[in-house]
Amino acid sequence: MRFKKTYITAALTALLSIPALAQVPAPAPKQSKPILLKGATLHVGNGQIIENAAVGFDNGKITYAGPQNTANLGSYEVVDVTGQHIYPGLIHPNSTLGLNEVESVRATIDWREVGDFNPNVRSIIAYNTDSDIIPTVRTNGVLMTQLTPVGGTISGSSSIVHLDAWNWEDAVMKADEGIHLNWPNMLIQMGNSTDEERLKRMAESREETLTELTKLMRDAAVYKSGKHDNENLKLASMAGLFDGSKKLYIHADYGKEIIESINFAKQHGVKDIVIVGGGDAIAVADFLKANNISIIYSGVHALPTRAGEDVDMPYKTPYLLHKAGIPFALDYNTSIHGIRNLPFIAGTAAAYGLDKEQALAAVTLNAAKILGVDKQVGSVEVGKDATIVVSAGDLLDMRTSNVTYAYIQGRNVDLNNKQKYLYEKFDNKYKAQQKAAPTTPTSMKN
Structure with a gap:
């Protein structure tokens, strides 16, 4: 002792x-x-x-x-x-800033909850305003962020905060403004795979996830209509998806996944959809424009997704999105240590086709519009x-x-x-x- x-x-x-x-x-x-x-x-x-x-x-x-x-x-x-x-x-969408401090120390990580379907999980109440990383982000002009849970199929709800506050109640600008859905990956067989059993299990697992997701969306729609006897926090948290008061952020990169996920959400009556990641957004640009879908593009400083692609493709994608008439914002994905580089991500986009003020808008006004805070900031x-x-x-x-x-x-x-x-x-x-x-x-x- x-x-x-x-x-x-x-x-x-x-x-x-x-x-x-x-x-x-x-x-x-x-x-x-x-x-x-x-x-x-x-x-x-x-x-x-x-x-x-x-x-x-x-x-x-x-x-x-x-x-x-x-x-x-x-x-x-x-x-x-x-x-x-x-x-x-500047505004950084799709971030775990304040939810994750030291990745090797479990007690400082609060970005996900146990289980695959957690629409009722609120990232805002886990936000740590005393994070050592927040001041380093402000130094480069990033003053607001979207607190985004990760993991599972439905991670939970995100909130918009400013980065100078005593506690999460002081920081919040817009609470629980959207729910984040990680679309199940499609299986792409590369070469002559001999592990047929493994691929079969993965395909079955994906179908089970989609079946459970379909049931959850149907139950939430019924719950929203008032046809229920008992309170259900999971279903209640999804009600805003069907009247447009909440956004559905679908995390997907592959073109077919983007199309599949948007069609799925629309079939279930979701009013406001945003794609996060969007690596193949240009490949499905016509579909995105026809369905009035906004993009939070995460890959400016990433490698090309395909061996035959132009090495500069990730740098040029923001310009191509602008040229195609698709509303978009930029992020540095969920890497908390990369958030401070958000202005330089926009700078790269400006060097590869975007006008400098258009690039600025991708991390300011466009981001504010997509997140629903453009009347404030x-x-x-x-x-x-x-x-x-x-x-x-x-x-x-x-x-x-x-x-x-x-x-x-x-x-x-x-x-x-x-x-x-x-x-x-x-x-x-x-x-x-x-x-x-x-x-x-x-x-x-x-």
């Missing part, structure tokens, strides 16, 4: 000795006075660019966004950002939340991106994070060593 107490005391001492700057910064206080950013180039998010612009906001809402020379400077505290760029806060327009980013350079270019200010609902967010702290710590160490090192006399060098 004495050893155990000593061990616990030592562990607590070690935790308390970590410098404050290495911790997650406290959430910013509520905006207390009107603020106006002036002199920057404004990228509205809808394709419009305003040079020498000003953006004013009060009580967390944008009150002015336009040319600087028509702004009423007298009523604001003015922040001069001349020569910089103002953008809407996604563009820098009067009446929307003052969730905006200021960068000294091009936000979508990793060579010049340098976020100097970030505001979430008008609150000035602390941009410090653990990685910045460690960089400064060791940068100061080596600079001090170089300064203290003895210099070699010129005569000795010769």
Whole structure:
């Protein structure tokens, strides 16, 4: 017992000795006075660019966004950002940020539930606002995300949050806005497989999953009609799929799976469908457009799916989706460590065909529209939340991106994070060593 107490005391001492700057910064206080950013180039998010612009906001809402020379400077505290760029806060769909911290430590993973059919599981209540990763994401301008459960056939419901809050109740922007369905993979026999029994078992398992999914959808539709005696949380959570108040996010990549899953959802009366992943979206573009389906495309920095494809195909897909008239947003799949690279994913798309403002829209206004929060965020327009980013350079270019200010609902967010702290710590160490090192006399060098 004495050893155990000593061990616990030592562990607590070690935790308390970590410098404050290495911790997650406290959430910013509520905006207390009107603020106006002036002199920057404004990228509205809808394709419009305003040079020498000003953006004013009060009580967390944008009150002015336009040319600087028509702004009423007298009523604001003015922040001069001349020569910089103002953008809407970036939005990352399909993320496990705050649901997963250290993948090798089970206690920090809360992204899935036991079982295959969990439509009633709510990702929002598992969201950890004290994640060390969140501040590193904000540093690159990503200020909102969609908390997405994973695993099983129906993973649960996702919610939209902003990334500066004391708890999940403070963070939530739109709770339980959609249910996530992982479409069962079709079996594709590669070459002359000798494992016929294994393929047969996989085919039977897929059919069983589809049969169970069909029954669940039918039961949910009946439950929505009011024909039930007892409360059923699973069925109740799916009711919004049949009146359009909830989206069905279908995770699928293969073209035939995309078509099969959309037809399945429509046959069961689902009103609002979004495809997540969409690796083969271009191959079925006509079908997607005819059915008014949006895409959350996850593969910009992926390898081509087929050996014969153009090596640049993943980079060009956003442009091809735009050209085909299919609404789309970009994500970095569920990798929490890749979320900070979201602006550079958009930058890659811009380098391969998309106009720079179209690429920006793919991680701002388009994403907001697909997630159903475009009346609040996604563009820098009067009446929307003052969730905006200021960068000294091009936000979508990793060579010049340098976020100097970030505001979430008008609150000035602390941009410090653990990685910045460690960089400064060791940068100061080596600079001090170089300064203290003895210099070699010129005569000795010769």
